[in-house]
Amino acid sequence: MCGIYLSLSHQKFFSPNEQLTKLLHNRGPDYISHERMKVTKNNGDQYYISFTSAVLGLRGDQITHQPFKDKTHSSIFCWNGEAWKIGADLVVDNDGKIIFDLLMKASSIQNTSEASIEVLKILGSISGPFAFIFYDHIHKQLYFGRDRLGRRSLLYKENKEHNLLELCSISDPSSRPWIEVETDGILQLSLTEDIPLAKCHLSDSSQSSKLLTGLKIHHWKTNKDLTDFVKRESNLGEFNMNIPTKCHPLNPDAKSVESLHRLLYKSLQLRILRIPPPSRSKSSSRVRIAILFSGGLDCTVIARLANDILPYDQEIDLLNVAFENPRVVQAAKIDTLSKNDNLLTVPEDWPYESCPDRITGRKSLIELQKVCPDRNWRFVAINIPYSETVAHRKILIDLIHPHNTEMDLSIACALYFASRGCGLASVNKELTVTAYLTPARVLLSGFGADELFGGYTRHSTAFYRMGLSGLLDELKLDFSRLGKRNLGRDDRVISHWGKEVRFPFLDEELVKWVIETPVLEKCGFWSPEKSEKSILDLEPGKLLLRLLSYKLGMVQLSKEKKRAIQFGARTAKMGTGKI
Template sequence: MCGIVGLTDRDNFHLLSKMNNILFHRGPDDSGEFIDKESGFAFAMRRLAIIDIEGGKQPMSNEDNSLWVICNGEIYNSPELRKNLIKKGHIFKTKNSDVEVLLHLYKEKGTQLLQDLNGMFAFVIYDKNKGILFGARDRIGIKPFYYCYKNGKFAFSSEMKSLLILPWISKEINPESLYHYISLQFVPAPYSIFLDIKKLPAGHYFIYDLHKKELIINKYWELNVSELENKSVDEWKELIIQKLKESIKRWTLSDVPIACSLSGGLDSSTVVGILASEGFSDLRTYSLGFKSIEEQEFNELPLARKVAEKWNTDHHEVVIDAKRILNDLEKMVWHLDEPYAGGLPSWYIYEIIGEDVKVALTGTGGDELFGNYGRYKVHERGLWYKFLKAMKESILNHNFSEIKNAFRYPKGYFYWKYFSDAVKDKIIFNDYNQKYKTEAYLENIWHESGTKNPRNAVAYIDFRLQLPEEFLHVTDRFSMAHSVEARVPFLDHELVELVFKMPPAMRTGWNEPKSFFKSIIKNLLPEELWNAPKRGFILPLTLWTRKDLKFLIKESLSPDYLKKQGIFSEKVYDKIVNPHLEGKKDYTQQVWTFLMFQMWYKKYVLGD
């Protein structure tokens, strides 16, 4: 695990070290640089040493220095790949580095090597003989990859903040990204919040020609939700639990100790249960709780303790309060890179984990595999239900466009979001954003799924958007902020592909979306978890936005500030912010969305 940076701008090679050092938190153990002035390319990395501690230094080259590589992440099937390559005559100079496997596999198969990889990664290979850069992001988008391609110049980084020091990259906000963020609470790939910077989408690779100064981006994987297999329930149960066990075991590949983030929910508890039942020794678990009495409904510490007791883990807890969150918000915003209004408490889990170990397994991805809280249900409802729902929104918002958009983009309109396009166009934005439509954007992705089944189509959108650019985004940034490698075995691509071969009505249910999943892991959990409501690492934002954060909200979203800033309409305060603060309406998530953008804007655009 590490942070990687690179550029093809000779005039700014002197900035390479600075770009790299900005990512110190991603790899405090080691650093390395490679500069080829003749070809006009340089890259560097910060390393968090986890596999082959002594021999895994990067950048790494092959025998004749014609190939160089830097990689952020891990290749979990590297032991098997290495054995096969040795049989073919490849000679390795490291003991067990997974990164060196990339070099030899590239020499053997070229860009087709991607089909052989199992892991989480973002890497770049410099092929000196061909004069190209070849890089890729893992199938699910677990590891990040930002880049800028402008006037023939190409630069990349694990985090956007490193790119911003280059003088030819501007901080002009991408209006389409902002428009989508307000609805989704994150910026979807391939966009970033800045016009000059983009994100390599999950399951994509690139080739940059150093001679022609041309960039090509192609897709090498996408989630297939339309090719189903008919098997009995019992057959699926056996297949899924076996593949889940294989995935969790595979994702424990490490030369350093491993811990587990334990929320007390089904997914993280399952990871702990499988590791313990399979004989994994020295199992450490870490859980989060809340301090004040009024926040106890969000507290899963008692359930997490039950899991820890059942499996006799070395258990640790951290308790937080609103004041601590408020004090740490600015640090979180800096590490997040882009506007993000999702959950934040995992910051403290990784903080305490980082004091003990470098690697932590999480339950991220379990919800998206098995129903994601039944977000498909509205799409399975009849036409009258949807019409009445749109009519209700139209009346509440005094905006007939709600009904028009619901019929024009029915899939996109009813996909979960925090603001409809009608509200954004009427209340939130000044005129410059009228041409963008989040609902049309979501509608197009739905149709790209190739299925008419709402359960699989919604899952396809979740895997394209929310999973990589919200949940995995925050998991990467917050874990790396504390020099911890977070691993997500539920997102092993072999497991993901298998799960989505199941008939959707079997994979997830109407009354209980995770009924199938519960049936295969029930014996791994304490009885108290069997029917416990989902809580997870969730902040009590309604309480906090009306108390601890109230002054900050009024300051950054006042009509005077909004007018001076010139991005959002002044109506945002009167129609959304003030009614929430006074308790007349509950616009918790909407206010939080604006607050997190404003904090990001002050940090990244104004430089405060």
């Protein structure tokens, strides 16, 4: 995980101010550095370009310094991502350095158009989350963008008064508004000559910007240079819209359950093996990963499979957050008062221990301990009083920008405090709890399972209203919107603590398999009369994942119902609806 920044101006060099530099350093606490370059356009105009990278080192044996700069040609690369594979090749060592070397080789081709094609092929072949900025000084071309699923944040801001374009992982709170770079493709800005502006998905106002005259977008789906290569190496497949004519009820031994097991296991291996120990921490280095843990189906299956992959001398932290919600507490006091006129208070820990996610978290912990008795599971109860929520509200509003709804704030609040990882910890069945701050800098999230396997209420609603065709339309819509969901927002919130979130369910190979799989091999919907429960009395939504849970010995977990994070942790309806 890194924080990256670029400024591009016709007037002078611009650097991130002190506040923005601190926010970048929060994302990348291990190293921060800057580069500057002056570029002369063919017509004599000059560009002043500034680059900043802050690094969180999680790959390789040592911290790799950024921005990457080629000593011969002065090209510069800012990388915020994790390339698990490039084409069909696994990436084991420092991915940023490997990608930069490939980009330099691609850009060394003399012809600008041919070099551009090769650069796009490299970028299109990356599997994993990323946002990047690459300046090819040989041909004076600037490339930037995000991965197709939008797992890393990249924002931009235009200042026409100073003829300034800024790109950054996080917004500058003193200068608004910033806008998210879309995930439709790779953006390319020529610094040599004026080229008609293509539809670039930056902003409508950019049509009149002199600075962005040479900007064009290479769409993942429609640009031939990207499409030909992406189809061969790392595409996300075509959604299977076929409506089955026969129903073959799923069971734990089904082929699709085995395929999901294999692919999810493989995805987790890429994401949790070879993580360096938290050398800066005073705590035990036996903790390399922590899981954002509500006790729900998605995150607990991840925990269960992580147990099969990691050596037993590594402990796993389960981060479970619960909030004091004044409305809930007040309702409880009124209810208590109606039953006992002399009792006006509720137990001190009641606001937290009564949260739905705390209850399911402890219940799933018991099942994990039973099924995986050789693992040290550390349950971290993160209790957030209302006063602390209020105290951090302004920081959260700044972090989620340009998102600005109360729902954005509710979800971000839960992720913000959970990822901080500060709470009361107990290991396995210990009765004593101790104050604890997780040293893990890699967090795992179950995001994506609901979208892929039909876990939302809207999926069952679509089925009961429109049958399988309605369900397929809804699932396809969810898949098409994955890159436009809120992962950029979540990245900005979680990375504020110098930590990186990884999404095993959003592995490209797994996603491709899921969307190409027939609908009845991943969901339990068949007919309104016959699809209420599976043969194991399981809910139809996310049935494939429920069956995998059952197969892995997590029987009670397989029956767990879906609950949104803002309701499970009780961050919903704390405020007025406006921020």
